[in-house]
Amino acid sequence: DTAVSQTPKYLVTQMGNDKSIKCEQNLGHDTMYWYKQDSKKFLKIMFSYNNKELIINETVPNRFSPKSPDKAHLNLHINSLELGDSAVYFCASSPQLTRGVTQYFGPGTRLTVL
Amino acid sequence: SQQGEEDPQALSIQEGENATMNCSYKTSINNLQWYRQNSGRGLVHLILIRSNEREKHSGRLRVTLDTSKKSSSLLITASRAADTASYFCATDGGVQGAQKLVFGQGTRLTINP
Numbered sequence: 001d002t003a004v005s006q007t008p009k010y011l012v013t014q015m016g017n018d019k020s021i022k023c024e025q026n027l028g029h030d031t032m033y034w035y036k037q038d039s040k041k042f043l044k045i046m047f048s049y050n051n052k053e054l055i056i057n058e059t060v061p062n063r064f065s066p067k068s069p070d071k072a073h074l075n076l077h078i079n080s081l082e083l084g085d086s087a088v089y090f091c092a093s094s095p096q097l098t099r100g101v102t103q104y105f106g107p108g109t110r111l112t113v114l
Numbered sequence: 115s116q117q118g119e120e121d122p123q124a125l126s127i128q129e130g131e132n133a134t135m136n137c138s139y140k141t142s143i144n145n146l147q148w149y150r151q152n153s154g155r156g157l158v159h160l161i162l163i164r165s166n167e168r169e170k171h172s173g174r175l176r177v178t179l180d181t182s183k184k185s186s187s188l189l190i191t192a193s194r195a196a197d198t199a200s201y202f203c204a205t206d207g208g209v210q211g212a213q214k215l216v217f218g219q220g221t222r223l224t225i226n227p
Contacts, residue, residue: 004156031213041200043157043217056214090156099206099213100145100164105156 004106023091032074126224135221137203
């Protein structure tokens with residue numbers, strides 16, 4: 001069974017389009033995250049949610065809007081896609097919000113904006 | 115901002131040799147974690163070391179932490195081809211009471227058969 005799953009795995013789209021990436025975890029975790037990994041492999045947190053509540057928003061353009069319909073799902077919607085949005089986006093989850101816990105990562109969604 | 119920086123950026127060794135990767139960070143931490151990323155995959159947690167610990171072992175992995183130097187090292191002994199991956203250190207920080215992991219750019223490890 002996949003613990004943290006993301007769809008789609010690959011996403012190729014034109015500049016200016018709107019797209020969504022979905023994430024689901026079946027671990028019963030309270031906390032979920034979105035990360036962006038750029039072409040140089042630098043991984044940076046974008047958002048975290050705890051029990052459907054936004055906790056961390058790391059200076060991400062408001063074209064990015066996360067939505068958590070329940071604590072097992074955290075989706076990422078991106079409006080007006082730009083070339084610089086091309087990256088691999090990872091969803092992750094952890095049992096709780098506090099420090100010192102392991103995060104479990106999904107397989108990633110490779111977004112290419114043309 | 116606080117950030118882990120791995121050194122070297124790339125490391126290539128022969129199977130059976132030991133691999134050592136280093137991580138430096140800038141501010142105080144509560145804990146430091148190491149993750150592995152196989153090509154085209156997500157990150158997998160390897161080991162966590164708390165700020166009051168100096169060394170930790172897990173199988174063929176040995177992690178050290180020197181908070182006075184703000185550095186950590188990951189040693190993989192008796193390397194195998196399957197250890198080929200990128201290795202990231204991640205430090206906690208940020209929002210009070212919340213976990214925000216800050217990752218470095220990773221060390222790309224290649225084990226040659």
